[in-house]
Amino acid sequence: xxxxxxxxxxxxxxxxxxxxxxxxxxxxxxxxxxxxxxxxxxxxxxxxxxxxxxxxxxxxxxxxxxxxxxxxxxxxxxxxxxxxxxxxxxxxxxxxxxxxxxxxxxxxxxxxxxxxxxxxxxxxxxxxxxxxxxxxxxxxxxxxxxxxxxxxxxxxxxxxxxxxxxxxxxxxxxxxxxxxxxxx
Numbered sequence: 001x002x003x004x005x006x007x008x009x010x011x012x013x014x015x016x017x018x019x020x021x022x023x024x025x026x027x028x029x030x031x032x033x034x035x036x037x038x039x040x041x042x043x044x045x046x047x048x049x050x051x052x053x054x055x056x057x058x059x060x061x062x063x064x065x066x067x068x069x070x071x072x073x074x075x076x077x078x079x080x081x082x083x084x085x086x087x088x089x090x091x092x093x094x095x096x097x098x099x100x101x102x103x104x105x106x107x108x109x110x111x112x113x114x115x116x117x118x119x120x121x122x123x124x125x126x127x128x129x130x131x132x133x134x135x136x137x138x139x140x141x142x143x144x145x146x147x148x149x150x151x152x153x154x155x156x157x158x159x160x161x162x163x164x165x166x167x168x169x170x171x172x173x174x175x176x177x178x179x180x181x182x183x184x
Contacts, residue, residue, distance in 0.1 A: 001069040003137065003165050004055065005064040007072065012119035013109040018072035018085060025073055027109040029053040038102050040166045042084075060084075061070040074116045082107035087124055096132040097124060101147070108143070123180040126137040126179065136172040148175040 010018040019041065033039045033048035043059055045052035047105045060071040074083040093099065099120055117135075117142035124130045135153055137144035148155075153175035160174040 002067055005067055005070055007064050007070050008074065010119045011043075011122055012074070012115040014115045015077040016082075016112055016115040016119075017075050017077075017079075018116055018119055019075060020064075021057045021071065021073050023054065025057065025081045026050065026053045028073070028104060031106065032102065035105060041163075042100075042102060044102075047134050069097070070120075072120070073117070074101075074112050077105075078110075078117075082110075082112050083116065085113075085120050085161075087120050092130070095130070096134055097130050097134070098134045099124075100135075113143070113147040113151045116130075117147055117153075119134060121151055121177055122169060125177070133177045134173040138165070138170055141174055145173065151177070153177045 007020040007132045009098040010019075027092075029044060030053060033046045033053075034043050035044075036045050039046035043056060045056055063069045063071045063086070069086055069088040071084060071086040073081045073121055074085055075081050083101065083132055085099065086102040088098045099115050099117055101117055121133055133153070135144075135148050136159065137148065139145075139158065141178065145155075154177070156174050156176050159172045159174055163170055
């Protein structure tokens with residue numbers, strides 16, 4: 001059996017840190033469970049219960065155990081959790097991985113998402129030496145588009161009806177960031 005992934009703590013810019021999930025992060029899960037969008041595109045439980053919140057955090061831990069990927073909580077300088085960023089390894093045999101992220105409504109506009117995406121991307125490219133990172137977001141999600149571009153990702157195309165969101169299939173922009181050292 002392969003060893004589980006070790007989810008490190010990563011420093012990010014703007015005073016943010018990325019760390020593994022803790023049960024003490026349940027208030028963040030509860031807050032985002034009430035968001036109109038995040039539960040549609042993630043496994044955040046809605047409606048929230050303590051049992052569902054614990055199950056969500058345990059799923060995050062299982063990502064490392066099953067080697068599916070790394071999932072981090074985005075925290076402020078005073079260790080207040082404000083969001084999540086993940087590096088998903090499903091397509092690693094093809095030389096690529098994907099990044100997903102969300103930030104609680106109460107913490108948006110403070111640079112948490114771009115700091116987190118930038119930190120995970122640089123760690124994935126430099127330390128893990130992954131050749132290609134991808135992000136997907138709906139074209140009308142202008143905040144995520146700005147986050148991707150500020151983190152150095154380039155738009156590569158529009159994927160029509162790419163992802164199920166709620167009860168409908170939606171278009172997604174695909175963004176990518178290449179590891180120039182490994183893509184020669």
